Amino acid sequence: MIKSAVTPEWRHPAQVHQAEGVLSARLGVTIPEAVVVxxxxxxCVGAPLIDVARKVLEGPSSE
Structure with a gap:
């Protein structure tokens, strides 16, 4: 069985939605715009959405 790359919105963990809010605040954009970002x-990085969301929630890197 082939797994779909697109996960329905209702299956996203809360962390994804939290990351959308964080990006919205950091970038000064609306929630729908933060979803697009x-x-x-x-x-672009070829990473699962949940992994990107977790990185956003971790905060800026100190590198």
Whole structure:
């Protein structure tokens, strides 16, 4: 069975929604715009959405 790359919105863990709020505040954009940013990052780096969300919630890197 092939797993879909697109997960329905209702299956996203709370961390994804929290990350959307964090990005909205940090970037000064609306929640729908933050959703686009989060998904775009996920797509561009080839990482699962939940992994990108967790990185956002960890905060800026000290590197």
């Amino acid at each position: 989060l998904r775009t990052i996920s797509h």
